Amino acid sequence: MEMNDFPGLRIETWVSSTRVLPALASILIEDGNQGDMLPFLHIWHLQVPTFGLMLWLAAVVAAFIMDRNFKRSGIDADAVGMVAVAALLGIVGAKLWHVIDTPAEFRDMGWRVLYDSAGFAWYGGLLFGISALLFQGWWAKIGMLRTLDLAAPAAAIGYGVGRIGCFLSGDGCYGVPTTLPWGMSFPHGIEPTLQRVHPTPLYELGAGLVIGLWLWRRGGKPHGTGAIVGQYLMLTGIARFLVEFVRRNPKILWGLSNAQLASAGSVIAGIALIWWAARQPVIDPDEAAVPVEKAA
Numbered sequence: 001m002e003m004n005d006f007p008g009l010r011i012e013t014w015v016s017s018t019r020v021l022p023a024l025a026s027i028l029i030e031d032g033n034q035g036d037m038l039p040f041l042h043i044w045h046l047q048v049p050t051f052g053l054m055l056w057l058a059a060v061v062a063a064f065i066m067d068r069n070f071k072r073s074g075i076d077a078d079a080v081g082m083v084a085v086a087a088l089l090g091i092v093g094a095k096l097w098h099v100i101d102t103p104a105e106f107r108d109m110g111w112r113v114l115y116d117s118a119g120f121a122w123y124g125g126l127l128f129g130i131s132a133l134l135f136q137g138w139w140a141k142i143g144m145l146r147t148l149d150l151a152a153p154a155a156a157i158g159y160g161v162g163r164i165g166c167f168l169s170g171d172g173c174y175g176v177p178t179t180l181p182w183g184m185s186f187p188h189g190i191e192p193t194l195q196r197v198h199p200t201p202l203y204e205l206g207a208g209l210v211i212g213l214w215l216w217r218r219g220g221k222p223h224g225t226g227a228i229v230g231q232y233l234m235l236t237g238i239a240r241f242l243v244e245f246v247r248r249n250p251k252i253l254w255g256l257s258n259a260q261l262a263s264a265g266s267v268i269a270g271i272a273l274i275w276w277a278a279r280q281p282v283i284d285p286d287e288a289a290v291p292v293e294k295a296a
C-alpha cells in the first residue's frame with residue numbers, strides 16, 4: 001500500500017508536524033531498551049500529562065480524517081463536532097467499563113477512581129462512541145450505519161495515536177516479560193517495571209495505523225452500507241485478541257481475558273455486518289454526491 005492510494009488523506013503531514021516519530025525515538029536509550037518515560041511534560045509551572053495530550057491529539061487526527069472522508073463522499077455535515085461528542089462520550093464509557101471490569105480498584109479508591117488519570121477500557125469507549133455516532137448520524141440525516149462507515153478509518157487511526165499516550169506515560173498497559181530484542185522496561189512510568197516487557201501500546205499503534213489505512217482505501221471503492229464498519233469491528237477485534245496474549249491482563253474464562261471475550265464478540269458482529277452489507281445496494285464514492293440536508 002502506498003500513501004498515493006489515499007488521495008486527500010495526508011497522514012505524513014500530521015505525523016511530521018506533531019513530531020510523533022522523533023518523540024518515540026527519543027525515549028529509548030541504548031542500555032537494554034530501557035524506556036525513559038514521560039508521564040508529564042513540564043511547561044513553566046504546569047504539568048501536562050502526556051496521556052491526556054495524546055488523547056487530545058488522537059481526537060484531532062480522527063476529526064481531520066473523518067472530515068476528509070465526509071468531503072470525499074460529498075457530505076455537508078459537521079464531522080469535527082461529531083468526533084468531539086463521540087470522543088467525549090467514549091472517554092466516559094472507557095472509564096465506566098474499566099470500573100466495572102476492575103471492582104477491586106473501586107473498593108480501594110471509592111468514587112475517586114472515576115477521576116483517576118489511569119484506567120480506561122477500550123471496549124467501553126467503543127460502545128459509547130458508536131452510540132454517539134449512531135445518534136448523530138440519524139440526527140444529521142446521513143444514516144446511522146453510513147456514519148459508522150465514514151468514521152471507521154478515523155476511529156482506527158485515532159485509537160492507534162491514543163496508544164502513544166499509554167506508551168509515553170508507562171501507565172501499566174504494557175505486556176508480559178519477554179526476552180525479545182525489542183522488549184522494554186518502564187522504570188519511570190506511572191506503573192514502573194524494571195523487567196523487559198512487550199511494548200504492547202506500540203503493537204496497537206501499528207495495528208491501528210494499518211487497519212485505518214486499509215479502511216480508508218476500502219471506503220473509496222464501491223461497497224454496501226455497513227461493510228466498512230464491519231471490517232473495522234472484525235480487524236480491530238482480531239488485533240486486540242492477539243495482542244492480549246502478551247498483555248498482562250488477568251484471564252477470566254477458558255484462559256482468555258475479558259478483552260479477548262469482548263474481541264471475539266466484535267469479530268462476530270463485524271462478520272455479520274459484512275455479510276449483511278454484501279446484500280445491500282452498493283454505494284459508489286466516485287459518483288457525484290448530493291450534500292446531505294442537515295436537521296433543523
